[in-house]
Amino acid sequence: MSLLVVGSTALDSLKTPHGSVNSILGGSSVYFSLAASFFSPVRLVSVVGEDFPEKYRNLLKEKSIDIEGLIEKPGKTFRWDGRYKGAMNEAETLDVQLNVFGDFLPDVPDSYKDSSFVFLANSSPHTQLHVRSQMPQDAFVLADTMNLWIETEKGALLELFQNVDGVVLNDDEVRQVSGEHNLLRAGRWVCGHGPRCCVIKKAEHGAMFLDRGTEFVLPGYPTDTVYDPTGAGDSFAGGFLGKLAECGRVDKESLSLALAYGSVVASFTIESFGTDRLCEIDREDIEQRLEKYKTSTQLPR
Amino acid sequence: MSLLVVGSTALDSLKTPHGSVNSILGGSSVYFSLAASFFSPVRLVSVVGEDFPEKYRNLLKEKSIDIEGLIEKPGKTFRWDGRYKGAMNEAETLDVQLNVFGDFLPDVPDSYKDSSFVFLANSSPHTQLHVRSQMPQDAFVLADTMNLWIETEKGALLELFQNVDGVVLNDDEVRQVSGEHNLLRAGRWVCGHGPRCCVIKKAEHGAMFLDRGTEFVLPGYPTDTVYDPTGAGDSFAGGFLGKLAECGRVDKESLSLALAYGSVVASFTIESFGTDRLCEIDREDIEQRLEKYKTSTQLPR
Numbered sequence: 095m096s097l098l099v100v101g102s103t104a105l106d107s108l109k110t111p112h113g114s115v116n117s118i119l120g121g122s123s124v125y126f127s128l129a130a131s132f133f134s135p136v137r138l139v140s141v142v143g144e145d146f147p148e149k150y151r152n153l154l155k156e157k158s159i160d161i162e163g164l165i166e167k168p169g170k171t172f173r174w175d176g177r178y179k180g181a182m183n184e185a186e187t188l189d190v191q192l193n194v195f196g197d198f199l200p201d202v203p204d205s206y207k208d209s210s211f212v213f214l215a216n217s218s219p220h221t222q223l224h225v226r227s228q229m230p231q232d233a234f235v236l237a238d239t240m241n242l243w244i245e246t247e248k249g250a251l252l253e254l255f256q257n258v259d260g261v262v263l264n265d266d267e268v269r270q271v272s273g274e275h276n277l278l279r280a281g282r283w284v285c286g287h288g289p290r291c292c293v294i295k296k297a298e299h300g301a302m303f304l305d306r307g308t309e310f311v312l313p314g315y316p317t318d319t320v321y322d323p324t325g326a327g328d329s330f331a332g333g334f335l336g337k338l339a340e341c342g343r344v345d346k347e348s349l350s351l352a353l354a355y356g357s358v359v360a361s362f363t364i365e366s367f368g369t370d371r372l373c374e375i376d377r378e379d380i381e382q383r384l385e386k387y388k389t390s391t392q393l394p395r
Numbered sequence: 396m397s398l399l400v401v402g403s404t405a406l407d408s409l410k411t412p413h414g415s416v417n418s419i420l421g422g423s424s425v426y427f428s429l430a431a432s433f434f435s436p437v438r439l440v441s442v443v444g445e446d447f448p449e450k451y452r453n454l455l456k457e458k459s460i461d462i463e464g465l466i467e468k469p470g471k472t473f474r475w476d477g478r479y480k481g482a483m484n485e486a487e488t489l490d491v492q493l494n495v496f497g498d499f500l501p502d503v504p505d506s507y508k509d510s511s512f513v514f515l516a517n518s519s520p521h522t523q524l525h526v527r528s529q530m531p532q533d534a535f536v537l538a539d540t541m542n543l544w545i546e547t548e549k550g551a552l553l554e555l556f557q558n559v560d561g562v563v564l565n566d567d568e569v570r571q572v573s574g575e576h577n578l579l580r581a582g583r584w585v586c587g588h589g590p591r592c593c594v595i596k597k598a599e600h601g602a603m604f605l606d607r608g609t610e611f612v613l614p615g616y617p618t619d620t621v622y623d624p625t626g627a628g629d630s631f632a633g634g635f636l637g638k639l640a641e642c643g644r645v646d647k648e649s650l651s652l653a654l655a656y657g658s659v660v661a662s663f664t665i666e667s668f669g670t671d672r673l674c675e676i677d678r679e680d681i682e683q684r685l686e687k688y689k690t691s692t693q694l695p696r
Contacts, residue, residue, distance in 0.1 A: 180576070181576040181577075275481070275482040276482075276619050276621070277599075277617075278617055278618070278619040279619050282619075296600070298578075299597070299600040299601075299614075300600075300614060302614075302617065309617050309691055310691055310692070311614040311615075311617050311691060311692055312614060312692065312694075313600075313601060313603075313612040313613060313614045314612075316578075316579055316603065316610050316612050317579070318577050318579040318580050318583075320577070347695045350694055350695060351694060351695065354694055388694065390610055390611055390612060391611070391612055391613065392693060392694060393613075393651055393652060393655055393689065393693060394648045394651060394652065395696070
């Protein structure tokens with residue numbers, strides 16, 4: 095089934111203990127699209143500036159991502175400079191220039207409005223609500239957010255919660271928004287404020303989802319190679335929602351499978367800089383790793 | 396198969412956000428024994444002082460734990476006063492009195508020397524080596540340790556590693572002993588220094604084991620009730636080694652099942668003060684929770 099993502103496209107400059115790169119393709123909608131494209135046709139709504147390299151547009155097209163909704167505006171593309179140190183658990187932002195993304199109020203092309211699954215990547219909850227209002231009520235809409243909006247726009251964020259089907263947060267964010275330290279209680283708090291399900295990302299420790307009444311948790315794919323964590327969360331969301339769209343239904347079976355695919359796709363992303371690894375692999379690589387993941391995490395029956 | 400544990404018996408005084416208790420039954424060998432006793436006959440080697448209440452001796456006997464090896468010495472029982480704050484992730488030691496445990500050099504009773512599985516609970520690696528030397532070479536010996544011995548007795552600890560079949564450590568300890576942050580690399584480092592397997596406890600995030608060439612990881616049992624974390628690690632080890640002893644073999648299937656049982660038994664321990672919850676439940680409660688654990692962590696097939 096068709097899948098729409100609305101979010102940022104960026105040019106990232108990254109420093110990690112393994113080296114540094116300048117102005118490479120990034121942004122939440124890009125990682126999401128690449129990850130989801132293994133499972134489902136993807137439609138992308140985002141904005142770039144006049145400096146956005148044609149090669150990156152071609153890269154997205156080659157992955158069969160529909161970029162009719164990727165518009166160009168006068169000015170520069172959103173830029174993020176970040177650094178990871180030591181165990182690379184947390185990104186340190188060195189510089190952010192929102193540029194054309196700063197006042198981007200996305201219009202969803204009419205041809206995208208029949209999308210059955212929608213990902214509202216991290217941006218202001220006002221912007222996310224603006225996009226939500228353009229999509230049909232029966233679409234399955236999953237929203238991401240970040241600590242900034244929990245701190246500064248909690249009212250709008252809770253209004254968003256009332257208007258989406260799922261929320262994806264990392265462990266810090268779900269604790270922050272709910273005021274609950276225990277992740278089950280925190281996730282239930284979210285489900286009690288609108289969405290029918292809450293997905294909690296726990297980085298190396300995997301992920302869990304809570305549907306009303308159901309709780310499901312998977313460990314992270316055991317990996318000894320973390321090269322660059324940028325985009326892991328959006329890749330996880332892309333694998334997750336891409337797989338749900340492929341299944342065409344949202345139930346315990348599809349949600350648990352989607353959680354596993356999300357973890358597996360994200361485990362590729364972190365193996366090299368930026369989107370390099372995601373662009374290299376194919377569905378067969380994902381299926382092989384899923385089998386390895388099952389061998390490493392599933393009990394004998 | 397028969398299972399021997401050698402470690403501390405203590406009288407604990409605990410403060411948690413849920414209340415406080417004084418001089419209750421505790422100690423690594425006690426939590427281990429109670430947890431393992433659901434799966435296998437347990438033989439206990441430990442030491443108490445003259446102040447050790449008869450009711451606790453009776454409690455252990457009621458659980459069919461063989462306490463021939465629980466000796467009494469003149470003086471007082473090992474005492475630990477600890478406190479947990481907030482999310483209770485870490486115990487703060489308020490007071491330790493080693494008392495009769497301080498110079499305890501355990502003699503394994505002859506009747507215990509045919510034990511097929513042995514747990515060397517946390518104590519000085521010299522003491523653990525002394526016990527190891529009394530047991531037959533073909534026993535499966537699992538050793539625990541703590542940050543103190545990694546810091547002060549690393550040489551003896553590495554000698555111990557060369558003489559045991561498995562080591563169980565928490566995430567901080569395995570990172571500390573190996574100098575590797577990544578848990579797979581850290582676990583492989585341990586397996587490269589003697590033991591054929593390494594079990595890594597990750598508290599709420601579950602546990603993993605590495606056998607040479609195999610890596611297996613399970614999430615923690617999802618729980619919203621953490622009342623008192625004391626003894627969770629030793630209960631995990633008891634459930635783990637108890638189940639291995641019940642299986643009577645150490646292979647990938649038994650190790651992965653044992654890891655699940657370890658997590659499930661530990662999830663009961665933390666639900667009330669001290670050993671209360673472990674003493675209340677029976678094997679049927681464990682099996683029911685294991686089924687719930689599988690529903691919450693296992694992918695559809």
